[in-house]
Amino acid sequence: MESKRGPGRTPGAGKAVWRALGYLRRYRFDTMGALLSLLMASAANLAAPQFVRQVVDEGIAHGSMPAVRAAVAGLVGVALVRGVCNFLQGYLAERASQGVAFDLRDSLFERLQRLSFSYHDQAQTGQLLTRLTNDVEQVRTFVGGGAVQVVASLLMLVGCTALLFMTNPVLALAALATIAPVLWVLRHFMMKMGPLFGQVQGTLGRLNSILQESLRGARVVRAFSGEARESARYGRVNEEYLGLNLQLITIIFTHFPWVFFFASLGTLVVVGVGGWLIFHQWLSIGELLAFNSYLGFLLLPLITLGFLANQMSRAGVSAVRIFELLDTSVEVVDRPGAQVLPPLEGRVELRDVRFRYAGGERDILKGVSFVVEPGQFVAIIGTTGSGKSTVINLIPRFYEVTGGAVLIDGRDVRDVTLASLRSQVGIVLQEATLFAGTLRENIAYGRPSASLEEVQAAAEAAQAAEFIAALPQGYDTPVGERGVGLSGGQRQRVAIARALLTQPRLLILDDSTSAVDARTEAEIQHALDRLMRGSQRTAIVIAQRLSTVRDADQVIVLDEGRVVAQGRHEELLASSPLYNEILGSQLRPEQGEAV
CATH class of the missing domain: 3.40.50.300 (P-loop containing nucleotide triphosphate hydrolases)
Structure with missing residues (x-):
């Protein structure tokens, strides 16, 4: 459903980003190390123009080779510090961001495992997959590196502004007045980008949902010659997704040329006003070169903040979607004071x-x-x-x-x-779901520690032992995704064996023999009856055959x-x-x- 709030940012995006940043607490040493490295790299960048000024004003102007050598040595030192610090910043920020992504994926998966069936009845699998993959990646990208870059860019902005005024206040005022419109351009850019990101993520979720449905229903699609219809359905949403991304690109490429235009205008003013100040002996050539470098450094964090605002908008939309899922209440939970159920009668x-x-x-x-x-x-x-x-x-x-x-x-x-x-409680649902792995692992899903003999006994009781024995690898035969490679009846017998292996006192079968032939159903029913009569196991079955209700x-x-x-x-x-x-x-x- 589209928001009625008009242009702007996604409601709650700012709070969601702050909440995502909280995940950095567990990786605070990596985060602080990345921030400190970035600050040292920024300090090295700010020091470099001073060495250039020294070369020009103290070395070249006065013919002093020691001054030139000292300045060159300083520039080499700056390059070394900058290289090491940039490496540490990138490495530590990536460690922190991957840790945050790990925690978010882990929390999301755990929440999905605990959410009630009523939630999964309404949720689209494709949307959930998008939240665990693309949305987590958007948050990771900003929280790990973007947040550190924001802090460093703001400090760089303050440092450059201070150095500009320290170099020459008049020239600083003239340059800042020229590039001030950059702030308006960046603000307009952020306001345009915010709403689009929500639409992009939502459309990507729909695209994934169609893809997931089409892959799961591939046999139905082909059986009803629906390939063209499915391609058209996917194509429509894919075209919408393309259009939204092209809108994002259009916004970027219609705003940032203005940023570079005003930056160039600032350089023009610096050269013009700076030249006039040099002719009046109020500014040296070295100071003009340093000033122009600092002006570039001032524009760099501004442009960086513009791109980070873009990144933050994406992360904000994704963080809202992630925390919507994490905050979804679990309807079926243990009550306060819930007791352990004794062995069932x-x-x-x-x-x-x-x-x-x-x-x-x-x-x-x-x-x-x-x-x-x-x-x-x-x-x-x-x-x-x-x-x-x-x-x-x-x-x-x-x-x-x-x-x-x-x-x-x-x-x-x-x-x-x-x-x-x-x-x-042993339960065999209407759809016999199997997992990727071996037949033994699927049967032992409820009791992973079960011995091979116990697995074989459960398969025997479910009338699955015969077809398993005929397979080349027997119980070690790999099962394809969702049991592909087995017939419907074979999948159901494996599911019944899985339920029986837990030795439940209460056995529930939801239409569990609907996909087997009459002979196999009779054999399964006979085996279940023998097990129930011999162990006084209670069984509740949704019946599909006359023999079931008759007995x-x-x-x-x-x-x-x-x-x-x-x-x-x-x-x-x-x-x-x-x-x-x-x-x-x-x-x-x-x-x-x-x-």
Whole structure:
């Protein structure tokens, strides 16, 4: 959404930059070292014109070779000091800036890991990637080197001005009056650049979002011959991004020629007025040369500050976007005084649960109540949009209920720590997400210390061992990004094995067998049933097949956010028209099986 504040800077950009500068405290020795080195380099620069004056006024004018040698030695010393200090300033500033970037990326990633599902439901992945990459880089560039340059430029400005007046006050006033318009040009430049940077960063985020969506949906794009449409969509935003960057370039190249014009005008005034003063014996030739050098040094920090203002505007916009993310509240957190959940028995109760997604206009769940006893195998079915997935997302507290309570073993899930709750709940989500790495690493994700034998046992239970054994590298087979290289059914079996390896007392499966064939689904269900019966593990499954509801201890039927029926398969067949309708329209029978 565009700002209604008119031209100027992004609201809060100044405070955000100051806050980003605070990250330098951890690297204060590097920062102070860089600043001190830059000040020494600036002092060496200011000393150089005095040696030039000495060569002209004391050496050449009076024919004194010792004065010339001393001045040349001084210039060599200045060059050495300047070289060493410039190296130290660049090296130490870069160390500090990389440290700040590391801390920001680390903080942003940690925050993203803790933010609630409701935030990720609304956030665009491309925008988040832009904040972790481009925005962090913009802040790093200014905070590390730019901030030090600002301080040094301001001190250089004061030092040059003082030396100009010490050399000749009349000439100093004439020169400063000539170059004063440079300040107006730089101010106008800053006011123009500020708003554009916000638009540039926002457009870059949209560009990354389209790129990310297109890459993830590459198969869908090709399946529907959407390449041209995707290229056109990307091209439109890319063209907008190009246009904004060209506007930035236009502003730079329409302002800085004026800076150099007034600088040249200042040199013209210095030569003219200075020549007149020399003819009247009020100024020496060496002093005129030194004065002209100091005037150049005065313009250098002014121009540097102009570019740094450009850099600061970028950093300010990026810092606002970074701290917006860092300051986003985490909705699902441990309450003060939250207790560690003891080892589960497996009783689950939803008591008059109501839920509405953030920003939503209607309740998804409207007073849902049911009880699952320890060791029960419960199937949840319902009409489309009835809230099935929402129910199982509330049990491990991925979302916070807006009314009522979810209880496990009689304890409200809000009164126990998240770590102790989720460590005892095994969940297989609708989308079987795998990470880059080996199959063994993916199965052992919840228990990285698990032995190979334990991993193999979990794979066996999930009916994944057979296809893994057939792979050339077995459990050490690399898995591509998001499980590319495995079929949907194979990915889901690996995800089920991952959940089983944690040996959960409560197992939740969200449509986890929807991508496997009937035979594999039956094998998985048989293995899960054996595991649940043998260990008294509670299981809650969103059912997609008739065999699942037929074997369940209890079937819960949802419709429009309410429980409309519950009981065993045979009971519901006789008492619930909606259940019969769902059986006929949604659930898939196994081969040769009739409803």
